[in-house]
Amino acid sequence: MLQELEIRDLGPIRHALIAPAAGMTAITGETGAGKSMLLNALRLISGGAAPSRLVAVGARDAWAQGVFEVGEHGEPSHMAAEAGVDVQDGELYLTRSVPAKGRSRSVLNGRSVPRAVLQRLSDELVTIHGQSDQLRMASASRQRDFLDAYARDDERLDSYRQAWRRLNECDAKLRDLTDQAAEARQRSDYLRESIERIDRIAPKPGEDGELHRLRDRIENAAQIAHGVSGALAAIDPSQIGSDDGAGATGLIEQAVQSLRGIRVEGEYGDLADRLETVNVELSDVVYALTGLIDDSAQGQDLDQINERIHELDELTRRWGPTLDDVLAWREKAGYELEDLDASPERIDRLREDRRQAYRQALEAAWRLHEERARAAGDLSARVTGELKSLAMNGAALQIEVPARKGTLDSGWENAEMPEGFGPLDASGCDDVRFLFTPFPGSERLPMGRSASGGELSRLMLALELAAADKGFATATVGRNDGLPSTFVFDEVDAGVGGKAAAELGRRLAMLARDAQVIVVTHLPQVASWADCQFVVAKGAARTGDVEDDAERSMNDGLPDVWTTVSEVRGEAREREIARMLAGSESETSLSHARELLESSRLQD
Template identity: 40%
Template sequence: MISELRIGDLGVIEEATIPLSPGLTVITGETGAGKTMVLSGLSLILGGRADASVVRSGADRARAEGRFLVDPASEVAERAREAGAELDEDGTLVVLRTVAQGRSRTVLGGVGVPVAVLAGLADTLVTVHGQADQARLRSPRHQRAALDAFAGAPHLVALEEHRSAWARRQDAASELAELDRTMAERRREAELLRVGLAEVERVNPQPGEDTELAAEAERLAHLEDVRAAAARAHGALSGGDGPDEPGASGLVDQARRAADAVASHDVTLAGLTERLAEVGYLLDDLAAELSGYADTLEADPGRLDQVQARRAELSTLARAHGGTVDDVLTWVEAAGPRLLELDQGDDRRAALAAELADLDATLAATAARVTAGRADAAGRLAATVTDELAGLAMADATFGVVLRELPEIGPWGAEDVEMTLVGHAGAPPRPLGQGASGGELSRVMLAVEVALATAPDAQRPSTFVFDEVDAGVGGRAAVEVGRRLAELARHSQVVVVTHLAQVAAYADQHLVVSRSSKQGVDVVTASDVRRVDGADRVAELARMLSGTDSATALEHAAELLERSVVGR
């Protein structure tokens, strides 16, 4: 519930603190005193649209602050904490809205949040009824929601099960449709993969084979030059056949022997002699390897053609998959699993078709349970609201709830819900809003809310706010409106802006918005909000009845107040 509303620089209200208690609170005051601004403040803390035109003349910004008492373990409290908000120790959730030219700011529990977060929480906490909300009552969606709420918690569980089944069916149907839509494309892709994998298997490329063949082709193309170079290098190391043609190996050996002859006399020279010996061994090994390598370079005219043919085959394959043999092998690693996935498409389609058939059966069953719940609730709601309307001076009116079958099952069931009203005996039932006056719609709306609030297991918000619920009514009907609001207030907090004393007399708390003037450089009007009790309350009721506080008006007001207490 809302425990307090504070307003600053909003319309004609300079500063006001409005305490709101459990039960029925009525807000009254003369026309133009600022009752509308109280509702504007409530709208702001409930996430309503922020309009800079509501900022009081001469002020920079308007503000509205609301204090909600919520159960710390409730879903509302959990959603607020998820948004970063904090609750006070007593479970108070503070909401602050400020409105300035071109911008507004929303603070929830000490943390700035988007206004949509606040609006989402407010939908759970508060139901607001005004002239615009009468239009919503004509909406099939809101009528269906009202009937479902009246049906109670077990029905809402069945409805949620149906919605879950419908969502699962939608997912399965979408996947099946996508499979069907892409089946030809998938088959083409699978065929291309098969052809590509078969070609790779035929060619059988090996890792790095293209690089190795390129090197071999380069060598084979210059085979004679390579062999001649190897032979010359071997000759340079080994020398000729005669003693006058020593090669590098022989010269190094001569140097080693010369140094070795006197190495015993000089340590440094001895070390150099050892290094010369190592060089000699190395040169001998190189000469042997060059000789052996030259012997392997036998001319093979056909080998070069074979290498070039293999390179051409690999090149054709590689160009289709990235440019190298390694790219081909990488493609194979991905293509195999993808082909397996595509080949399983038919199996997946068959599984989806079977799943869809099962879900159709489930959906038909859940929709039937929802329909049964609505059918039962429709009769009870129609009878309850009709009884309420009789007490609201609409004795000849009959309220009805009609279920109209849909062409196909949807997320909310197999039917639309239409509320109807028979205005007087002999008249045909007509949809709400067709032919009913604003006052009649107000009373229908109130009767529906009372029915919802008093229904077993019905889910209801903690607070109701009514504006103009008494529009177009008077006399006994106004008394009955007050009585019904008082009945509703036994189950929820109810805040009503009214101009009827018959309604105000039923309040547990009566707040009066009054207008005053402040003299300065300019004349500034402001409004105050005060609670009235005792004689002050009787005086306010007298003003509402006759516009005066004459003895007769005061007597009538006192009598009205006494009757309201007895009539509860």
């Protein structure tokens, strides 16, 4: 909500401070007094164009600032944080200065920011409906989003979007399979040849280490045989067929018998037991040495072993460094080869998946189309009825939702859909069009290009009233984040009078129940509905000291007559309404003004 708008040296306004009501605020004043400068100030703080001609004659620059209440956790606060600005006490200060020469400066809460930051923030905070501010609803996408928000078809929209994403995923897989076919074939051939080579050699975990040890034994067989034979000859010569005396085992056995033959008490028996234990160990060593004489390495073909080692080394060099790594790579390559398999069967599976996704997307698009068509009829009737209440008899809004025509994918048939129901995109299959007839007999023309500023402003008011009933606004379509804080209407009362003017004021007051409304008007029947009223008038500027004002005019060349902006209450407001009614403050006009203000109240 706009809490305060302050202006300095903007056009004929030397200084103005406006605190609009939370509901409806009316800006009134004589023609040419400078009411448009208030709109220019709002456009400035909204990041609009900043021509130097807006700067007051003789002033160095023009300055405008809007203070908005936004809270601590809303979308505007998040946007400000993204721009590096902290929200202070739930308020945002949007400031713009325009020098007489040079570039304008945009400031947010005291920090300079790009003008685009103010533009994005103002989209969340304020919506201006004037002759030059109607283009946002002229785009087909904006109209479609508005219709969807009015229809409250979130469930059908989500269903279609999910189906659309799945269809695109299927298309992407098929496209990748086609576009990358050559690369995939090269990769598949490499993987297939590599796997075949590994499988042909068929390595076993740890096999290369065993082969290296076996080769070492074969290559050093003579040295091993000599050493083993010498060891056996020393321990147990009988194992090698020698009768050259007793070996170590025989001598230990003799020692055991000698100790057993001692009949004197002592530790001789224990020592004999220990010697027997030693002899058991020696027997085990003899057995092991005997086995080495009959080692399996004997009779092995060293050339075959070397050839096998060479094959395994080739594998580890390419996919190693160990055989375990080779085997792990082979397993992974097998899975990758399956994924890269561009066989006709896989392509057929993908095409069937895509066909099913297309079927689901078409069905979801058709359900969405039906809901949009229903909402379009309802919204057209609602807005046309509002236009009649706003003194636009014969004016009408017609919303068309034609389903696109085109050739369906082959293999698709559905009797529930019209023939040629066709091409889809991210939004469905519809071309939504808002067509406005401003007066009887007028040609139906696209919205935004077919009416005067006043007619368009009333059309936008009718749309805002319809949207407010659904809890959104034209500025927030597509975002689903509710009403913006402030609506501003200019020229909405052009060509309106009498009872229609009173009805226009009542409609604006109805909108002000849900959001802040500021209307620039010259009609007392509209202004009387406002919660507060500001008057823009030409007069001598005074800061409290006539001499100071005169001195300033002499020194800086500024004019003595300025436009002032002041709030009117009580009797002052009655006098302003009387002036608007009759151009004077007669007893009759004052009585009429009091009566009008009393009657301009919404019934709860």
